[in-house]
Amino acid sequence: xxxxxxxxxxxxxxxxxxxxxxxxxxxxxxxxxxxxxxxxxxxxxxxxxxxxxxxxxxxxxxxxxxxxxxxxxxxxxxxxxxxxxxxxxxxxxxxxxxxxxxxxxxxxxxxxxxxxxxxxxxxxxxxxxxxxxxxxxxxxxxxxxxxxxxxxxxxxxxxxxxxxxxxxxxxxxxxxxxxxxxxxxxxxxxxxxxxxxxxxxxxxxxxxxxxxxxxxxxxxxxxxxxxxxxxxxxxxxxxxxxxxxxxxxxxxxxxxxxxxxxxxxxxxxxxxxxxxxxxxxxxxxxxxxxxxxxxxxxxxxxxxxxxxxxxxxxxxxxxxxxxxxxxxxxxxxxxxxxxxxxxxxxxxxxxxxxxxxxxxxxxxxxxxxxxxxxxxxxxxxxxxxxxxxxxxxxxxxxxxxxxxxxxxxxxxxxxxxxxxxxxxx
Numbered sequence: 294x295x296x297x298x299x300x301x302x303x304x305x306x307x308x309x310x311x312x313x314x315x316x317x318x319x320x321x322x323x324x325x326x327x328x329x330x331x332x333x334x335x336x337x338x339x340x341x342x343x344x345x346x347x348x349x350x351x352x353x354x355x356x357x358x359x360x361x362x363x364x365x366x367x368x369x370x371x372x373x374x375x376x377x378x379x380x381x382x383x384x385x386x387x388x389x390x391x392x393x394x395x396x397x398x399x400x401x402x403x404x405x406x407x408x409x410x411x412x413x414x415x416x417x418x419x420x421x422x423x424x425x426x427x428x429x430x431x432x433x434x435x436x437x438x439x440x441x442x443x444x445x446x447x448x449x450x451x452x453x454x455x456x457x458x459x460x461x462x463x464x465x466x467x468x469x470x471x472x473x474x475x476x477x478x479x480x481x482x483x484x485x486x487x488x489x490x491x492x493x494x495x496x497x498x499x500x501x502x503x504x505x506x507x508x509x510x511x512x513x514x515x516x517x518x519x520x521x522x523x524x525x526x527x528x529x530x531x532x533x534x535x536x537x538x539x540x541x542x543x544x545x546x547x548x549x550x551x552x553x554x555x556x557x558x559x560x561x562x563x564x565x566x567x568x569x570x571x572x573x574x575x576x577x578x579x580x581x582x583x584x585x586x587x588x589x590x591x592x593x594x595x596x597x598x599x600x601x602x603x604x605x606x607x608x609x610x611x612x613x614x615x616x617x618x619x620x621x622x623x624x625x626x627x628x629x630x631x632x633x634x635x636x637x638x639x640x641x642x643x644x645x646x647x648x649x650x651x652x653x654x655x656x657x658x659x660x661x662x663x664x665x666x667x668x669x670x671x672x673x674x675x676x677x678x679x680x681x682x683x684x685x686x687x688x689x690x691x692x693x694x695x696x697x698x699x700x701x702x703x704x705x706x707x708x709x710x711x712x713x714x715x716x717x718x
Contacts, residue, residue, distance in 0.1 A: 341384030419457035434474030439518030443511035456499035529572030534645035539603035606643030622662030642682035
């Protein structure tokens with residue numbers, strides 16, 4: 294027996310190798326290895342960072358992978374069922390620039406990492422510092438003439454600047470900016486705080502806490518000055534059928550000055566313009582008018598104001614009774630019988646246009662195009678020749694139309710057209 298085993302051992306060995314090769318070939322043909330790039334970038338996870346340090350400069354945040362794995366493993370990788378981690382360990386690192394290696398961790402097996410791009414990079418760490426600085430308020434513009442700014446109050450009056458040491462070192466001022474242009478009233482508002490360097494340029498990469506400040510600034514009118522509203526004086530009567538819709542002065546408020554304080558205080562709260570004659574006017578008017586100020590009182594700035602007068606026609610309505618309904622589009626060989634044959638129409642529009650409206654300007658029609666023999670309820674259409682006139686209603690809203698064969702001439706009575714007299718606006 295021993296001799297037989299010794300003689301056939303080589304045969305058994307090669308049979309085993311052949312069987313193993315056949316099995317491996319069968320398995321790999323059904324689940325072949327694939328080498329390809331993983332389609333999504335992998336975000337880098339930084340661990341072990343000293344909380345007193347902060348990353349600066351351009352920081353590598355993700356890597357691309359090329360992997361070799363059986364097709365079945367690729368299916369789980371691409372489905373997201375298997376986690377892939379790119380880890381960079383910062384444990385024990387101090388401030389400075391450090392070369393770092395990316396470590397790839399893949400839960401699935403078997404997977405071979407063919408390449409990592411990039412597999413290493415330099416990272417700069419800086420000390421995280423915070424400094425407290427006073428908030429400086431800068432002004433844009435000036436208050437209105439005759440006004441001055443009082444003492445400002447900021448709350449808070451200081452802000453804490455935090456960030457990398459080199460960035461915080463660039464900050465020379467912490468500021469908020471307030472626009473005073475033409476201010477006449479005390480200001481209470483919230484303003485954003487920003488950090489700037491020696492040249493006044495904003496410093497990026499730092500945080501400011503708090504990031505805004507409450508500003509309280511009194512605006513005080515100086516002695517001898519006073520603000521007065523502008524009152525536009527008009528005379529005359531507009532053209533018939535028109536109305537005044539708006540009167541606007543620009544500016545609405547003017548400033549006056551006098552060394553005679555009792556005189557300036559005795560003035561009413563307004564100043565009148567020179568009168569503007571609107572007699573017969575029917576269009577908008579834009580002009581400049583002088584202001585009437587008492588002797589001893591000076592008008593500060595422009596001596597006239599811009600005045601806009603808006604004029605529009607008076608809107609009215611007008612009924613037109615017993616208007617004959619006209620038929621259009623009737624197919625030859627057919628006839629149409631209408632009930633009723635007349636309708637009342639209520640029109641609306643500018644009064645001057647309604648007053649000039651002629652009976653021949655109003656037409657009421659029903660369109661029978663394409664209609665065959667039968668009975669229909671149709672909505673008439675009103676056509677008005679004058680521009681700006683609209684139809685408010687038609688009474689009745691529909692007419693009955695009976696279409697039949699035309700067996701001979703037919704006569705249809707035509708009611709007398711009536712136009713209701715106009716009302717006096």
